[in-house]
Amino acid sequence: MRTAFDTHEVSNQAPPFVDVNLFAADRPLRDAVNANGAHTDIAALERFGEGWGTAHMFELARLANENPPKLRTFDPYGRRLDIVEFHPSYHRFMRESIGDGLACMTWDEHGTRAGAPTEVARAARYYMVAQVENGHMCPVTMTRAAVAALAAAPALLARVLPKITSRQYAPEFRSWTEKSGITIGMGMTEKQGGTDVCANTTSAEPAGEGYLITGHKWFMSAPMSDAFLVLAQAPAGLTCFFMPRFTPDGQVNALRLQRLKDKLGNRSNASSEVEFAGAFAWRVGDEGRGVRTIIEMVQLTRLDCAIASAGLMRMALAQAVHHARHRVVFQRKLADQSLMQTVLADLALECEGAVAAMMRLCGSYDLAARDPLEEARARLLTPVIKYWICKSAPSLIYEAMECLGGNGYVEEGILARLYREAPVNAIWEGSGNVVCLDVLRALSHEGEAARAVLAQLAKEAGALPGCAEAVTFIQNALSATEEAHARAGVERLALLAAVAALQAGAPGIASAFARHRLAAPFTRLFGAAELTQAEAAGLLERALPVG
Numbered sequence: 047m048r049t050a051f052d053t054h055e056v057s058n059q060a061p062p063f064v065d066v067n068l069f070a071a072d073r074p075l076r077d078a079v080n081a082n083g084a085h086t087d088i089a090a091l092e093r094f095g096e097g098w099g100t101a102h103m104f105e106l107a108r109l110a111n112e113n114p115p116k117l118r119t120f121d122p123y124g125r126r127l128d129i130v131e132f133h134p135s136y137h138r139f140m141r142e143s144i145g146d147g148l149a150c151m152t153w154d155e156h157g158t159r160a161g162a163p164t165e166v167a168r169a170a171r172y173y174m175v176a177q178v179e180n181g182h183m184c185p186v187t188m189t190r191a192a193v194a195a196l197a198a199a200p201a202l203l204a205r206v207l208p209k210i211t212s213r214q215y216a217p218e219f220r221s222w223t224e225k226s227g228i229t230i231g232m233g234m235t236e237k238q239g240g241t242d243v244c245a246n247t248t249s250a251e252p253a254g255e256g257y258l259i260t261g262h263k264w265f266m267s268a269p270m271s272d273a274f275l276v277l278a279q280a281p282a283g284l285t286c287f288f289m290p291r292f293t294p295d296g297q298v299n300a301l302r303l304q305r306l307k308d309k310l311g312n313r314s315n316a317s318s319e320v321e322f323a324g325a326f327a328w329r330v331g332d333e334g335r336g337v338r339t340i341i342e343m344v345q346l347t348r349l350d351c352a353i354a355s356a357g358l359m360r361m362a363l364a365q366a367v368h369h370a371r372h373r374v375v376f377q378r379k380l381a382d383q384s385l386m387q388t389v390l391a392d393l394a395l396e397c398e399g400a401v402a403a404m405m406r407l408c409g410s411y412d413l414a415a416r417d418p419l420e421e422a423r424a425r426l427l428t429p430v431i432k433y434w435i436c437k438s439a440p441s442l443i444y445e446a447m448e449c450l451g452g453n454g455y456v457e458e459g460i461l462a463r464l465y466r467e468a469p470v471n472a473i474w475e476g477s478g479n480v481v482c483l484d485v486l487r488a489l490s491h492e493g494e495a496a497r498a499v500l501a502q503l504a505k506e507a508g509a510l511p512g513c514a515e516a517v518t519f520i521q522n523a524l525s526a527t528e529e530a531h532a533r534a535g536v537e538r539l540a541l542l543a544a545v546a547a548l549q550a551g552a553p554g555i556a557s558a559f560a561r562h563r564l565a566a567p568f569t570r571l572f573g574a575a576e577l578t579q580a581e582a583a584g585l586l587e588r589a590l591p592v593g
C-alpha cells in the first residue's frame with residue numbers, strides 16, 4: 047500500500063487487519079468446534095465470524111473504548127439519578143451479543159442446561175467476540191451465569207428467564223418487569239474483602255416479601271444492569287439476593303452509585319462503587335447459603351474468563367502474524383526470518399493449546415448432565431484452565447505486541463487495548479492463588495472423582511513426551527495439599543488437559559505442544575521453543591492462512 051505525502055510515500059506498512067472472517071481464518075478454532083460436537087454449526091459460525099470481523103466492528107470497538115461510560119450521579123437540579131451513560135457503540139455491541147444469544151443460548155426454557163453442543167457453540171462465538179470488543183462482554187457473561195444461581199429461587203427464575211431468553215437488549219432505565227429483555231450483574235466484593243466474601247458487612251433485614259439491604263460494594267460492574275445478585279448478611283448468615291434497580295412498586299431502588307473505577311483496561315464497561323441505602327431485594331436460596339448459591343454463577347463466569355482470554359490471545363497472534371507477513375526488515379519479510387518464525391510459532395502453539403483446552407472444557411459442560419465423569423471434569427478443570435489461560439494471556443499479548451515493533455505499542459493499534467484488557471480476567475472471579483486453592487479443595491473433597499479425571503486425561507494424552515511425568519508431578523504436587531506448591535501442580539494439570547484436548551482435535555499439534563510445554567525444560571519466555579521449520583510453518587498456516 048503506497049500513499050503519496052508531500053514529503054514521502056508511506057510504504058512497508060501492513061494493511062489493517064480488518065474484514066477478516068474470524069472463523070474461517072482460524073483453523074485451531076474450527077478443529078476444536080469439530081472435535082467437540084458442534085460441526086453442524088459450522089456454516090452459522092462462518093457467518094458470525096464474517097460479521098464480527100468487519101472493519102466497521104473494529105471501529106466501533108475503538109469508539110466504545112475511547113469514549114468510556116460516564117456516571118451521572120445527579121440531575122441538573124440536584125436530584126439523584128444514579129445512571130451511567132454509554133457510547134452508542136457499546137449499546138450496539140450489547141444488542142449484537144444479546145441478539146446472538148450469548149447471554150442465554152446454553153439454557154432451555156426451564157433454566158436447565160440446553161445440552162450439547164450449545165456450550166461449545168456459544169464459546170466459539172464468545173471467543174470471536176472477545177477478539178473485537180471485551181467490555182460489553184462483562185454484563186453478557188454475568189447475565190447468562192446468573193441463571194445458574196437463580197435456580198435456587200425457581201419462582202423468581204420463572205419470571206426472569208423469559209426476559210433473558212428473549213434475546214432483546216433493552217437499555218432504557220425502567221423496571222425489569224416492564225422490559226422485553228434484561229441484564230443481570232453481581233455484587234460480592236466489598237472494601238474489606240473480595241476473595242473473603244464471608245467478611246461482607248452489608249446487612250439484610252427481612253421486610254415484607256423481601257429484604258432491605260444496607261451497606262456497600264466496592265466493585266460492581268455493569269451498574270446499568272436491571273438487577274444484581276448480591277451477597278449480604280441475613281439473620282442466619284451470608285445470603286444471596288436478587289436486587290432490582292426498581293422496587294416492585296415501581297420506584298427507583300436505593301442503589302447509590304458513588305464512583306466509577308478508573309480502570310487499566312475494560313474501559314468500555316463501567317465498574318462502580320455502590321452503596322445500598324435500604325435497597326429492596328428478594329432472597330435467592332436459603333439464608334446462610336449465599337456462597338453455595340452464588341458459586342454456581344461464579345463457575346460460569348470463570349469459564350467465560352478463560353474463553354475471553356483465549357480470544358484476546360488469538361487476536362494478538364493474528365495481528366502479529368499478519369504484520370510479520372507484510373513488514374520487510376533487512377530486505378526480507380519478517381515472517382520469513384527464522385527467529386521471528388520461532389517466536390510466532392511458539393505463540394501459535396500456546397494459542398492452539400488454549401483454544402483446544404477451553405473448547406474441550408466447554409464440551410464437558412455440554413455432556414455433564416448425562417456423564418458424571420464429564421461433570422467432574424467440568425468442575426475440576428474450570429479453575430485449572432482459567433488459571434493457565436488467563437495468566438498466559440498478558441505475556442503472550444506483550445510478545446505479540448513486540449512483533450509489531452513500535453506500532454504495537456501505540457494506542458491507535460488494537461494490541462495496546464488487548465494488553466490492558468488481559469489481566470482483569472485473571473484478577474476477577476478467582477485470582478491466581480484463589481483458583482489454585484479451589485483446586486486443592488476440590489481434590490481433597492472429591493478425591494475419587496478428581497483421580498478419575500486425571501486418569502482420563504492421562505489416557506487421552508497418551509504416550510506423548512512429558513505426559514507420564516506430568517501425571518506423577520500433578521499427583522505429588524496436588525495430593526500433598528500443600529498450598530505453597532499448588533500453582534506448579536495446577537499449571538501442569540492445565541497443560542496436560544491441553545495435550546489431551548489437542549490429541550482429539552488437532553493431533554498433529556499435540557506432539558509439539560507436549561514436547562515444548564510438558565517435556566522441555568521449563569522456560570518462562572515465549573520464542574524459545576525448539577520447533578522444526580516444518581512445525582513452525584504448519585503452526586503459522588493454521589493460525590492464519592497465507593493470502
Ligand SMILES: Cc1cc2nc3c(=O)[nH]c(=O)nc-3n(C[C@H](O)[C@H](O)[C@H](O)COP(=O)(O)OP(=O)(O)OC[C@H]3O[C@@H](n4cnc5c(N)ncnc54)[C@H](O)[C@@H]3O)c2cc1C
Pocket residue numbers: 231232233234235238239240241242265266267268309312317470473474475476477478479480483
Ligand atoms: C475490572 C474489575 C471488575 C470487577 N467487577 C466485579 C463485580 O462486578 N462484582 C464483584 O463482586 N467484584 C468485582 N470485581 C472484584 C474482583 O472480583 C476482586 O477484586 C477479586 O475477587 C479479588 O478480591 P480483592 O480485590 O478483595 O483482593 P483480595 O481478596 O484481597 O486478594 C488479593 C490477592 O491475594 C490473593 N489471595 C487471597 N487469598 C489468598 C490465600 N488464602 N492465599 C494466598 N493468596 C491469597 C489473591 O489471589 C489476590 O491475588 C471486579 C474487579 C475488577 C478489577
